[in-house]
Amino acid sequence: MxxxxxxxxxxxxxxxxxxxxxxxxxxxxxxxxxxxxxxxxxxxxxxxxxxxxxxxxxxxxxxxxxxxxxxxxxxxxxxxxxxxxxxxxxxxxxxxxxxxxxxxxxxxxxxxxxxxxxxxxxxxxxxxxxxxxxxxxxxxxxxxGFFFTNLYNDVPMIKGAGIMGANYPADAKMPLVHxxxxxxxxxxxxxxxxxxxxxxxxVSDVRTPGEIAKAIGTAIEETDLPWVEFTDEQSLQGMTQAGLPEEIAGLYTEMGTGLRSGKIAADFVNGNFPVDGKIKLEDFAKEFAGKF
Missing domain, CATH: 3.40.50.720 (NAD(P)-binding Rossmann-like Domain)
Incomplete structure (x- = not known):
């Protein structure tokens, strides 16, 4: 074919x-x-x-x-x-x-x-x-779901500030995929x-940002790595200071507010759709550590 x-x-x-x-x-x-x-x-x-x-x-x-x-x-x-x-x-x-x-x-x-x-x-x-x-x-x-590989964008934050974070909370439900x-x-x-x-x-896994920070922290031997929730203003400012164009930073900030409210994940979470991906958070954390 x-x-x-x-x-x-x-x-x-x-x-x-x-x-x-x-x-x-x-x-x-x-x-x-x-x-x-x-x-x-x-x-x-x-x-x-x-x-x-x-x-x-x-x-x-x-x-x-x-x-x-x-x-x-x-x-x-x-x-x-x-x-x-x-x-x-x-x-x-x-x-x-x-x-x-x-x-x-x-x-x-x-x-x-x-x-x-x-x-x-x-x-x-x-x-x-x-x-x-x-x-x-x-x-x-x-x-x-949210790409596991997008978490590589947090490497400078982890190395520079010892945290992970975005404008959504540590207990938000996040469908993730590899x-x-x-x-x-x-x-x-x-x-x-x-x-x-x-x-x-x-979707490969459904976890929270708090669990993501814990799994990645364990894999890179920083067991106290926290997830920090930023305000929308802090998120936008951080991305623009990191070099993202303001329009793109604004779009990602808006996506963060959608994740924070739960509406972006709602159709999947409420629809009882299967989680049929094979690569789980802990598997990706090992991959992350190998490239950290």
Missing amino acids: KIIISGSLGNIGKPLTHQLVAAGHEVTVISSSADKKEAIEKAGAKAAIGSVSDAAFLAETFAGTAAVFAMTPPNLGGSNVISNTVEAGKAFAGAIQEAAVKRVVMLSSIGADLPDGTGPIKGLYQIEGLYDQLENTAVTFLRA PEDIATAAAEELQKETTGKNIRYI
Whole structure:
């Protein structure tokens, strides 16, 4: 089966490519960087170099394909983030329709059921709406939890201040996921025969920030590592001082308020969806310690 993967050979694309190539599929990986061509080909796939915002490039790449893993880059462009992300989603949707692709797995997120108040997730809500209108295309919205790997952003805070923290409390419920578990779920869905529009949550563990700080602290031998809840103002200021553009820092602050209120996780937590990822917090903590 011919399968297209967007997202280059990133934390999801790389293991997904390996799984699908090993299963005998003809895999093409989209990357915006020509420097990735050699690595993609070494992985046993074909490289398609171009922009995911270029509908003509996507339509040409999708021609004759059976299935597409659609992933829009986070923080696309650094400014006008939501509109840029949605424009990329429109390019994907148009190319899928033009190429008559029958099977799509779209990487989405917890909170994508909400139209606003979710920071960068707002763009995924709008893209789900675009894909929902695709005719004769079976779509699975793969709503992922909070990436474990985002916790690497806390390394400077741990080393500089001896804390972890954000603008949500230590007892907030957080559905978490490892990119490798996302890749496994995506591979399953791409090879599955289905119809219509479907939602699948992919979550590896559900824990609290307090538990996250404790597990990571234990793994890096800082057993008293605390989780500190910041105000929204402190969170925004900290991210901008660390070099994030103000717009992106604002979006992440808004996402934090959504996690604090519980609304971003609510659909997953209240819906009794399975936690079917294999990599748990303690597993990731060991991975974190190895790179700390």
